[in-house]
Amino acid sequence: TGAVPDDRTLVVERFRDEVGDWRVCLHTPFGGRVHAPLALALEAHLREHLGVDARALWTDDGIALHLPEVESPPALEMLILDPEEVQALVSTQLPASALFAARFRENAARSLLLPKRRPGQRTPLWQQRMRSAGLLQVAGQYPDFPILAETWREVMSDHFDMPALASLLRSIRSREIRVVAVDTERASPFASSILFSYVAEFMYEGDQPLAERRAQALTLDRDLLAELLGSEDLRELLDPEAIAAVELELQGLLPERFPRDADEAHDLLARLGDLSDAEARARGIGEDWLRALEKDRRAVAIRLAGEARWIAAEDAGRYREALGASLPVGLPDVFLEAGDAPLESLLRRYARTHVPFVTADPARRWVVAAHALEEALNRLAARGEVLAGEFRKAAEGREYCHPDVLRTLRRRSLAALRREVESVAPDALARFLPAWHGVGVRAGGVDRLMEVVFQLQALALPASVIERDVVASRVSGYTPRLLDELVSMGEVVWVGRGSLATSDGRVALYLRGEAPRLVPPPSNPPQTDIHVRIREHLGARGASFFRDVYNACGGGDEDVMLDALWDLVWSGEVTNDTFAPLRLLGPLARRPARKPRLPRLTQPRAAGRWSLVADLLGSGANATERLHAEAGVLLQRHGVLTRDAVIGEGWPGGFASLYPVLRAMEESGRIRRGYFVEGLGGSQFALPGAVDRLRSLRDAGRAQGAPLEKTGGIVALAATDPANAYGTVLPWPESDGRMSRAAGAYCVLDEGRLVLFLERGGRSLLTNGEVQLAHLQALIEIATNAGRVELQKVDGAPAMDSPLKSALREAGFTQTHRSLVAYGARG
Template sequence: MPGRTPGHRTPLWQQRLRASQLLEIAQGYPDFPVILEILRECLQDVYDLPALERLMRRLNGGEIQISDVTTTTPSPFATSLLFGYVAEFMYQSDAPLAERRASVLSLDSELLRNLLGQVDPGELLDPQVIRQVEEELQRLAPGRRAKGEEGLFDLLRELGPMTVEDLAQRHTGSSEEVASYLENLLAVKRIFPAMISGQERLACMDDAARLRDALGVRLPESLPEIYLHRVSYPLRDLFLRYLRAHALVTAEQLAHEFSLGIAIVEEQLQQLREQGLVMNLQQDIWVSDEVFRRLRLRSLQAAREATRPVAATTYARLLLERQGVLPATDGSPALFASTSPGVYEGVDGVMRVIEQLAGVGLPASLWESQILPARVRDYSSEMLDELLATGAVIWSGQKKLGEDDGLVALHLQEYAAESFTPAEADQANRSALQQAIVAVLADGGAWFAQQISQRIRDKIGESVDLSALQEALWALVWQGVITSDIWAPLRALTRSSSNARTSTRRSHRARRGRPVYAQPVSPLVSYNTPNLAGRWSLLQVEPLNDTERMLALAENMLDRYGIISRQAVIAENIPGGFPSMQTLCRSMEDSGRIMRGRFVEGLGGAQFAERLTIDRWRDLATQATQTRHYTPVALSANDPANVWGNLLPWPAHPATLVPTRRAGALVVVSSGKLLLYLAQGGKKMLVWQEKPQRFSTR
């Protein structure tokens, strides 16, 4: 345990860490008195095992019944258990807090490893870090050398038997001082000489029985009897100590160190691997699990320190490039004044945009007016209709915005489970007509509004008013319950009142020239209103488990924003918030999929990104120092490609007008710099421009 210092308290985490290390050592001794006392205290003093046995017998015999109840607060008995549960996770990632934020979200670590894939752990280690850790473990690094007589004894105890020359290399004293210290240790019989692998080495008395039983070393006859008791796993102990005193070790190295056959060494290493004590890296390289964690953390730290954060404008420029608003060659003199809006083309381009923005709720009025045209240079409404009609793409409502707009998300049908959040079945707040519509659509298939009305009439025996049906259908749309197979209802919803005006009924002449009026319009005609166009169906998506869904969300965010940060998670409204996403990102970092660091200024310290994205940031940061001509881009303020007011705060401006991300507001960005903000309605504008710039034409 950590030594006691008068007037100072030892941190609890340090006591726990040291205690866990001592427990790991004591587990090798089944009769260790402290462990026996702990078991006795738990089984006899803390737990009432006889009472538990009686209770289980009565439950098995039916004398006691178990009833499920739901209460607002835990019972007095459960309260103590709950308090103990919270205390149990105090030093383990704050699991109760994460569960509370994520609605009992759980990540299956085994499934997560399978989803992330297995990479060679050796590829995750920095060669420079390996050399540094090797010197530190071998006590060769500056500040790690031993001091005094006790320091020499600690070297033999921690690193194993060594020659006098090896000991002198690891000690701060002179050769004469080392020789004097060793003579004293030999005189008091704390160490003894031994022939190992043809070399005369010095070993501490605690290793006498291990060396004799594992390697057949001949011991001096004068050794005290207390050091000669048999050891349970002598070769295992020698191998573990050697592995924990080196960064990376090969089987041949172990065989040479202990004069053993390679088959014996490999068999022992496999046993240690099965016990989870060592890891096998590429080819024949072995490492202790403790040392690997140290190497991995130091390698990650070195990689983070090697990265310098780029300016926010560099990230803003990358996001325009990443989301297909500008090509990667923007700013090149060869392409000056020849760049057209958007990077993608055709139906495949629309598919790519939907794949990247899957699940993002945007105003329906913006999708076809600004979002898709900004990325697909030849976009037309027929492209989206084609994808919806073929079933490759579906749309879902998320929130109603006034009477003529709402938040709508697009999803790829094949991967809808990764981006679509099923609506909660809130039967109590649904009207009778809404419940009837859901019941009709639950039978399967997709139906026109006229067919839905007829099926409801067949079930309840009453006709359905057209306006009531329309209101109920759209209420279910904004609840995320139903959808249509075309985009026409959303176009009609967001269309201006002048264009959405219902056509008047016209008269026609009879054969004899008298003007007569047509018969009342049939129900089929009345249900042809654009707001009810298409076939309506339930949004039924097979849900993923928590682990798969969180991994899909993380991959979507990396594709969409190029980075996972606290601001991005808040913008995406991820279940569980940033703590749950950070846990997943650490696993992705351990697997080599992403890196953690401070890559972008203004996004906080916890940022995760892929290596290729980081390299692209560096390229863009280098280009920013060169004189280039960049293309100004006009975007909706709500566009996910606009980082300002979303992932990054709006740049400071002396005006009283506060920019907001509203439908109808526009921004102009060039080379990642925000130049203009045009408020909704076009009556107010903010300008950020220190000096005149030259722009290419669109």
């Protein structure tokens, strides 16, 4: 598979079996107590979102999933579950599992509920299973059956390690644990051992149809289970302000959501149910609209609880049958149909449009006997259509809440709690970014490079540093061949983003599938005759070698033709199927001092096949799709996105253009908004998991298991590296020189504090605070990748007279007659 699972790496292997069905194996070392509930949760999650009957088996070494009748395996994101929802998914799937049935049979036998025919005579196992299955089917009708509750407690507490599973999912979400996806032709040795267990598990399974077996899923008394498991009281979690805000939304009391015409007024009546005249006015429903709806037989005025109420005409039958409301004559028969269980139907809608309530609330509103409502609510709770429990601090007794409403309240309350948590100091962000980017990780290969490109998408970096200083710091054992392989295969696309003098330029990398939504339109495309001819040739013929471009465009001066081609590259119109031409840019590549041995047409910067960027983008994307993709890329890159981070990248449109999308993502619960880092403004957005990881660095020098641990918190970066927070989000420290995010400049951080800054060209070194030998060694390691470093000044004074001279020599510098020199691998 190219990767080995460990405590920091989870491997997802996907392949087709001998009959053509997809198999997905998750290789982890966390053991069966974690794998078992995760497998059940994945079954429920995949069935709900993909509509497939996924079957899972777990061992101590991983999980095997069988996905019949699907064209392609699920995306990696589909397998990464939300830690806040995994408990509910497990509870949904557990009753239909063999584990639950087996534990129930054992508990029933210990309780003497499976009597033997004769004392002392052994009962065959198959008979025990049959009797247990029958008892289980009957017991499922009684949610508080003690053996049932004990089985739930035993499985959830003794057999499953739910806290460890939630911790694992949070670590994956915060990128402390990597997830590597691998597609293979056949099962790897790791997967083969899991599949052997899969075959053994299902070889002797009964012939009962899956649908009938799943129909025996039990009704769970969640109150009793919560008592057995010691679950936390939601009264301590749900924020009163969040409850009040959600109540206003559900009841349509926000002015911005008032109906705009009679049609929308009818929709609101149908959504909320009965409203008095005063309640209708409070929701922006004018009396003229109500009269017009009444005239059109779309609304009905009834007497309920001693006052006039308005209802949608289609609800008339339910109100008459359930609440005894008297209806006006002349209504069509279709509106008089009450349907099945009209009282339950009205209560279901009441729950969907209210925050948690007690039975007395609808009883007072409708003047109905409380015991009748209690029975109907218990039936809804037994089916999981409403939840029963204790939700509000001020309430007394048993409350009810719709599941969707409770999810909204929990999400809003968690967001409020996060806003109240103390923000971190800026140096924590400087520690966080290198870890978030995976600087110094041990992982390598094409898969790791794809992860890096995904995070660096659309970021314009100097071509001279993008591989040497940025990619190489994130991919262990990186070689240029890896990027060339991805570009030539069409997995990665590079696009020019502007020239830097004559020997360099800015380049952005894109995943091929994301490029149509992220590549910006060309900037200032040149329009001279030679540029037009090149553009027309590539548009007509497609990808072409430079020799073909040269001949088709009239020949002439080869340097002029090649320079014109590169003008189109830097304007973002032309790209290449290899990264090699960018690697070899430079004064010597452009203007050799002596005549080359090879013909001019074969010089390195003309290598590969050239094509129009527009040919790779297709029809592109609309403005909304583009903004959504841009916001996603920036969040993936920064983890915690601020206004200064967007400005620092020079993003077209700036932060203002992205703000509506970020706000919508926050409102949908996909990202978080808060004051996470001190001094960076109030408009801060973060991915789930990024905030927790950021705050874990508040008091510690590094996160446990983070890539920086092997260097004791010391990390060397190119000044232009997006993992360097200084110069964009954070200000440069005061110094005797000028620090900037220039290509060829480097900095060394220690626990987020900038200690060293080597100016472009390597001739001047600036320090900030105490400098240790390890700092200098880290600087030499990264700076000499570009060649020799000749240091002439330290903090503005001659290097030969610096107090750091001896430490510099000990770190690896060699003294000459006027400077200190460090040599890299290339001398």
